Amino acid sequence: MASYRRRFGWHSHPEVDIFTDRSESSAESLSQAIRAAASEEPDADGSVLFGQLQGSVVGIRYYTGVVNPGEMVALVRQPNNPYDRNAVMVTNADGNQVGHIKKELAAAMAVVMDSNLVKVEGVVPYRTNNAFNMPVTLSFWGTKENNPIFKQRMAVHGFKFNSDVAMTTSYGSQGGRARLPKKPVTTPLSAEELKNAFDDLFDVLVESKDGEKEASELVSTSLMPHQKQALSWMCACENSSKLPPFWEERGGLYYNSLTFFSAKERPQRVRGGILADDMGLGKTLTTIALILTNFHQGMPLPVKRCEGLTETAPSRSEGRVDSTIVGGAPSGSRRPHSPQVVETPAETQEVPIVSKDGKKKRPSVMLEDLDFATVLGGPTTGTKPKNKRAAKRAVPKDEDPDLVCESTSGAKTKNRVQRAAKKAVVPKEVAEPCIKESAAELSARATLIICPLSVLSNWLDQFEQHVHADVQLNVYLYYGPERNRSASFLASQDVVLTTYNVLAADHAVAIPKNTSPLHAAQWLRVVLDEGHMIRNPNTQMGRAVLQLQAQRRWILSGTPIQNSLKDLWMLLAFLRLKPFDIKEWWNRIIQRPVSQGDRAGLSNLQTIVRCITLRRTKSSTVDGRPLVALPEKMVCMEQVELTQQERDEYELARLEGQGTISSYMAVGTVLSNYADVLAILMRLRQHCCHPDLLARITSDLTGGAGTPAELRERLVEKLRSVLASGFDEECAVCLESVRLPVITPCAHVYCRPCIAKVVASEQEGARCPLCRSPFSISQLVEVPPEELDGEDNGAHGEGWRTSSKVEALLGNLVRIRSEDSSIKSLVVSQFTRFLSILETPLREQGFSFVRLDGTLSQKRRAQVIQEFQSSAPDSPVVMLLSLRAGGVGLNLTAASRVFLMEPAWNPAAEEQCIDRCHRMGQTRKVFVTKFIVKDSVEENMVKIQRGKQDLVEKAFGSKNTDRKASRIDDIRALMDL
């Protein structure tokens, strides 16, 4: 008994004591209970039906949950029930408790559920007039091996199954209707079909929703057609009272065609969805437009505008950013008080406006005001005459102190446009039934945006760039130790920007006693940027995200599903798409049917995704034209010839290296001397760039024993060089990019958690998975964090010398400058020391430049990017960029030339770099130059790059051994062996 109780399955959730909360709010806590319990469930696929039983649900008069004939119900174990530890609770599809399973049957079910032998599903087969209990058909699902033991345990309690009926592997999609296992009507999908269908899940959605919506004129950037479509769609999602998928209204009742659940209450709608546009289509801008355009009841966000700033509006002066960028300071989010404040007009369309006295205002009256409003916000038309006209319209001061502030002349003024706006409560979407909002709902104002740290600055920039300078938009950066933790302060902002980590950390700290500030606030809207980041609901992040309180919820993601169907569940749970936000229903209705190849299940899944997602790709079209016509991109290789002296040095190193490696080859110890091989390759690559790069790599790797400290230092050095080389980016255990890299004494690099797993799994001595050399966990070495990107900052003052590659780059830069001095360039290298070396000639030649590498703090990084992106005449024209710096999403569109100083092992890294400037917002043709030293390891690397790209496309089932072999082949090719 004790043993099975300890191994709680998904039906049991000992933490949740539902009896502490039996009152009104129990519906929500029950949903949470089910969700919590269900999330522990192992994969729902591969189950077979053991059999079915008729049972009864008792005590229904004590609960409010309603079930109609044919509806599915959930069975949830209640091990803490004070009356019966075997209790099994029954809830309906809405998460409301219906009753309990009768105790004799519950006693049997508790045994098999607690020991994880089965998952139980229930359907109420028919109606009775009994007010005290109701029938339920229970289906028991589990893995084949567990079938006999299940039957036996049930038999002990007197429940027998008819064995010939029970076995069927098909789930079918019958939902609640059928009580007997059915033969599938159609043949199930093959694994291949399933995989394709799954991959296409989002891609087939690529669609152009018709209908465009203009952004509020608070937005200074004009939206492209596809962005207007997205805005229109997003507004509709937020405002319409349309039922969620699979719900329909039938004679005053709301009916779900998948669970057969019907309810009097309108099911809670999803006010939001997934914007899954490809990267670069402007999800950020569209979201900003949404925030400004769709406040309550389809009105624009009411904000104050400072007229005085209008004239300088279009220039993005640095001064404006700091008012938003400073995290933590309570006043940090407010822009300095400026002259004459006006609130924004609310309406831009010809909607009849009813004035205070009930008279209908003619649209023309409105237009007059609008004209004025347009002037206020107009990007380039901050013309004096119109402003004067605006000033004349100022009304006496005594009306509404909130809207008044000092004008330039010191007089208190308020603009009458506002009065028009205030009266303009006519909803915009006349065709769509506009949702009703309660007073409490109407009081929510702020939008919370959660994003990865790497794109924080991008959001700030984009707000800066796309919102009119005179708009007093309160954007608060909730980040850093000084952040303001007042929930009411946060809720009073227009936008609060934070990261997943801050959210999770706050949540974790607050959880035992109270709620975190972000969880205490009632948000108008929560936006998850790169929303695919949260995949697991059991992580701190996942839990924190799910518990936010908001009226509207959005997920922005270029790749909504990364691995499996399960990823999608988290997104649906976040959006609270009923009833799929509860895992039990998701598993029953979607996950299991689909993973068993059920076509109807797949089609239901597609319906769900279609209803809540908008996705366009770069190749989508609007009215037959591509969404974004990116300027052309030209990629060329520039061959660099070494000087005779460089060539001599290179050949010396190559011959030596070839000798070493071929001797390893001869005795088959290439992999156990991997570090050596990499070091040789590294030296050759450095020869190709600049001789001074070699200076520090002097340690003889095979050198005799030293003190442990020396050995350790050598390993650190090796790890550093391995990481810098980019060669060993993938961990041989998880086959993914190395996280938390550590190096073994045999110089193989793994993720720390991966190698720890290996050590744990091997009985006695752990061996390196690649070369089988023994090692212990204490011998693993990691790079001290402060050194990760720390390189000497080129004190190359006097002893500086040039190289062929340096000359090649400088030649290009000088030529470009002479042709068009406004052209900016990215100079990319993996060797940050090479970037340091390049600083000297750039300075000598009078190029103004900035440098972006991994050592920069977030704040400094943002500054550097902003400086570089600036179009001011004295702004930098070159950015020295470390290949590994920053993540995706960096926006460096000011550059239109990219110089890749040396080939990278990973072509994707190069592509990513290029895409930082060849992306939306790029107006010029982009030229990419890849420098390759002729007759060198670099040329060989390019060949291998090509090979790998091919490989990636073909290979899915490549095994570890294949990888090893291919590595040796790689090395052979690289060294011309």
Added chain:
DNA sequence: ACCGCCGGGTGCC
């Protein structure tokens, strides 16, 4: 619940 079960009242017909 038009049941079953419990426990107090009651006790030939």
Added chain:
DNA sequence: ACCGCCGGGTGCC
């Protein structure tokens, strides 16, 4: 009367 029978109170787990 340490039973049977009657009828009211009661009722999930």
